[in-house]
Amino acid sequence: MYKAFGIVNSSSRNIRVEGLEDYRPIGAFSFLGRYRMVDFPISNLSNSGIDRIQVYVKEKPRTLVSHIGTGRHYNINSKSGRLQILFTDSDQRNNIYNTDIASYYENMECIEEMHHPYVVITPDYMVYTADFSKLIEQHIQSEADITLLYHAVDNAKDAYLNCNILNLNKQKGVISIEPNHGNAKNRNIFMDTYIMKKDLFIELIRKAKAISSAFTLADIINELHDELDVRGVSHRGFFASITDFQSYYNANMDLIDIKAAQTLFDPEWPIYTRTNDSCPTHYYKTAQIRNSVVSNGCQVEGTIENSILGRGCIIHKDAVIKNSVILSGAEIGEGVHVENQVVDKMVKILHVKEVVSDPALPGYIKRRDIL
Numbered sequence: 539m540y541k542a543f544g545i546v547n548s549s550s551r552n553i554r555v556e557g558l559e560d561y562r563p564i565g566a567f568s569f570l571g572r573y574r575m576v577d578f579p580i581s582n583l584s585n586s587g588i589d590r591i592q593v594y595v596k597e598k599p600r601t602l603v604s605h606i607g608t609g610r611h612y613n614i615n616s617k618s619g620r621l622q623i624l625f626t627d628s629d630q631r632n633n634i635y636n637t638d639i640a641s642y643y644e645n646m647e648c649i650e651e652m653h654h655p656y657v658v659i660t661p662d663y664m665v666y667t668a669d670f671s672k673l674i675e676q677h678i679q680s681e682a683d684i685t686l687l688y689h690a691v692d693n694a695k696d697a698y699l700n701c702n703i704l705n706l707n708k709q710k711g712v713i714s715i716e717p718n719h720g721n722a723k724n725r726n727i728f729m730d731t732y733i734m735k736k737d738l739f740i741e742l743i744r745k746a747k748a749i750s751s752a753f754t755l756a757d758i759i760n761e762l763h764d765e766l767d768v769r770g771v772s773h774r775g776f777f778a779s780i781t782d783f784q785s786y787y788n789a790n791m792d793l794i795d796i797k798a799a800q801t802l803f804d805p806e807w808p809i810y811t812r813t814n815d816s817c818p819t820h821y822y823k824t825a826q827i828r829n830s831v832v833s834n835g836c837q838v839e840g841t842i843e844n845s846i847l848g849r850g851c852i853i854h855k856d857a858v859i860k861n862s863v864i865l866s867g868a869e870i871g872e873g874v875h876v877e878n879q880v881v882d883k884m885v886k887i888l889h890v891k892e893v894v895s896d897p898a899l900p901g902y903i904k905r906r907d908i909l
Contacts, residue, residue: 542656542674543590544583546576547730548626549663550754551636553700553781557902558882563595564780565662566602568865568883570793571833571848574605575780577612577811578667579660580621584612585807586670589619590654593662594641596626605812612810624648637754639746642739649740657739659755661730665778665789667807670733673771677733682769684738684759686712687731689777694718694725700781702728702756704770712768715756728756729773776802787880787900790846790863794831816849824855833866840870848883861897879903 549564558567565576576593583591591614595602602623609621626641642649649657656677658670668687677685688704691697698718704726705713715728732739732755746758753761759768776798778789793799803809816835821827826841835850840857848866853859857870860877864870868881871888878895882905887893890909895901903909 541654542588542658542670542733543592543652543654543736544579544588544670545657545659546579546583546591546593546662547638547641547659548594548596549661549781550638550730551633553663555780555786556783557904558783558786558880561882561905562598562601563662565593565595566598566605567780567786568848569665570790571831571846573809573811574602575665576602576606576662577809578665579662580606580609580612581807581809582660582666582668582670583658584614584810586658586668588658588670589615590652591620592622592624592645592648594624594626594638594645596636596641599623599625607812611812613808622648634752637752639743639753639755639758640751642743642755643747646740646743649736649743652736655736657732657734657736659730659732659739663780664729664731665776665780665802666729666773667775667802667804667809668731668773669807673733676771677769680769681767683734683766684712684768685733686715686768686770687729687733687773688726688770689729689773690724690726691777692724694727695720695723697785698725698727698779698781701779702730704728706770710770710772712759712763712770714763715760726770726772727777727779729777729779783880783902784900787863791844791861794829794844794846814849822855825853861900882907885909 567575624645626644702715703718742758746753780786819836822839825838828843830842830845832847833849838853839855840853843860845859845862847864850867852869854872856873858875862879864881865883867884869886875892878897878900881903884906885903887909
């Protein structure tokens, strides 16, 4: 294994998931009932043999810090490994200054003290699996300065509108990184994943800071594209980018399909998460479950169809849940019909008997609300 450390970066300044992000950063979002978004990048790094990992947090850190803890549940080597949570001050007066470069510059000492020659940077708002040890080897053999990971899609006109795209030449060299404006369906979506030497990374941070306080890492790479050899590597398998409320809902719903889930989850490549000692889910005689993902610790008397239940949910008799994502600790009362919704943690829907939204515009029930 080539010596590298990992960075899990927080979401970029142009990303906002309405409702859910009012209470926690995207990395702390519940995903598919039992995971958090940050579990996927940390597990990828850990499975790749990278056990020195920095996780960057900008705001509302409590839930993310609580979930990550010491990092022991990510199978990080307890002797040589270390997981650091690094904080950055978010400038609320003008979001233009809230860049990844600002975060790295503020924590430059922690980056410089890493003795590993390479760095892998990956975001907390994208869901995918990748073996970074193979990508590092490919990067070294190519003799490129920087390697960027991308995913080719055919629906870029309607999706991934808050993501960047890579423009490539025939040799997979990166010509430019630019926003996806939705003017073409076939695009190479940049997965905000970089591989480079640590020394070059530090040099880019300092150059970006000197040129503009609003520069991002992608901006400085664009600025120096004539001086750098930047290559793109294609990713295959499941890929989701959580950049708004709709993409969060869609990504969860897509993985209810077992065939789609098998492209993400592999027994040989586990996704680690914090577990708890809750009892198995109790299905009563009146319970009916169809095409759904139900986490442990639930009590189900009603009907669940094409939906996801987080841990510890209570679904009473004659309640019907369809096409919805129900986060942990929610309670759905007797005879209540919930359809096309994201129901946040600890919500109680007891008195309102019908909460139904348009399938194209799923609704959101805010955390700890009582209806």
